[in-house]
Amino acid sequence: MIPWRRINNTFSGISERFRQEPYLLINFILAGMILLIFAYSGYFSPEKDDYPVVCIHEQLTGEQCVSCGISHSFSLIIRGRISEAYEWNPYGLRVFIFFMAQLLMRILFSIFYIKHPETNSQLILYDVTVSAMLFIVCFMPFIESILKSFEGIL
Amino acid sequence: MEDFTNSTGQSTGQSSGQPSKPLAGNTMGVAALITAIITFVLAVIPCVGLIAIIPGIIAIVLASIGLSQASRSDSPRGVLIAGLVIAIFATLISFSQIFVAGKIGDKFKNNWGGEIEKVINDVQEDVLNEIENANVSIKIQSNGDTVEINTNIKKGNRHEELEELEKANDVTNDTLEKNK
Numbered sequence: 001m002i003p004w005r006r007i008n009n010t011f012s013g014i015s016e017r018f019r020q021e022p023y024l025l026i027n028f029i030l031a032g033m034i035l036l037i038f039a040y041s042g043y044f045s046p047e048k049d050d051y052p053v054v055c056i057h058e059q060l061t062g063e064q065c066v067s068c069g070i071s072h073s074f075s076l077i078i079r080g081r082i083s084e085a086y087e088w089n090p091y092g093l094r095v096f097i098f099f100m101a102q103l104l105m106r107i108l109f110s111i112f113y114i115k116h117p118e119t120n121s122q123l124i125l126y127d128v129t130v131s132a133m134l135f136i137v138c139f140m141p142f143i144e145s146i147l148k149s150f151e152g153i154l
Numbered sequence: 155m156e157d158f159t160n161s162t163g164q165s166t167g168q169s170s171g172q173p174s175k176p177l178a179g180n181t182m183g184v185a186a187l188i189t190a191i192i193t194f195v196l197a198v199i200p201c202v203g204l205i206a207i208i209p210g211i212i213a214i215v216l217a218s219i220g221l222s223q224a225s226r227s228d229s230p231r232g233v234l235i236a237g238l239v240i241a242i243f244a245t246l247i248s249f250s251q252i253f254v255a256g257k258i259g260d261k262f263k264n265n266w267g268g269e270i271e272k273v274i275n276d277v278q279e280d281v282l283n284e285i286e287n288a289n290v291s292i293k294i295q296s297n298g299d300t301v302e303i304n305t306n307i308k309k310g311n312r313h314e315e316l317e318e319l320e321k322a323n324d325v326t327n328d329t330l331e332k333n334k
Binding site: 029058065 | 180183184187188191192195198199200201202203204205233247250251254255256
């Protein structure tokens, strides 16, 4: 009975911590989401070509968009076939690196947040800044494509 | 006495002996912020950018409900405001994708129309050619008697037949005139 009570106490302690610390809860959920993306990429294979998500942009306009083939690219990167992944989508690797870096950041920042509570405010500020910069760098081709399509239209 | 309040304005609840701040709307704030972050990432990817409107609206609704709850109980609103701002920005990006897709569609509509018209004209021409060069066969059966009419209505043949008929008419007319 004692180990069960200890486990129960540990879980209640963790849930209380998550309730009190939104940063830890957000990190935990985002890490889970990123792991789900990796699981999706690992489950669906480019050989079978059975991806449930199709490009809406291509269906509407009849033109391939800049992010077409990114699911194939992710699946191939997870399987270690980087050169093939690059052929499917040249920006797949940098987006994959973004998600991988975010997963590591969620884990590392959470550990640091728990171990050094006196630096919490600074840590969140660093996290937001680094994440924003990483996002801009990795998603730049997509942002550029959106801006370019506006240029062509307006 | 230490007050562990993070940058988002939420009480960490680690201050010993001090009553923790009310956390009304805290769960809503976390849900809104996570949904807003996911919406933002989705909105920038053109393939799924249009879908991002749905989680974007959900995030805005969650943040608004959380803000109203927090304002009633004077709770910290940092996470809620962050969630609301990111959600609004992401939804705007997603809406811009609809605009872009619609405009690109309009741009290609004329070309697609032209292509369709060309294909229809080609098909019409092919059908007319086939009809003009068709061999028509009519078979009538009545009380054991069978009458079969085979006609070749090729355009070239028709011209020849018409010329022949005209010639024949000329001959007939001449003959008639001579007879008179």
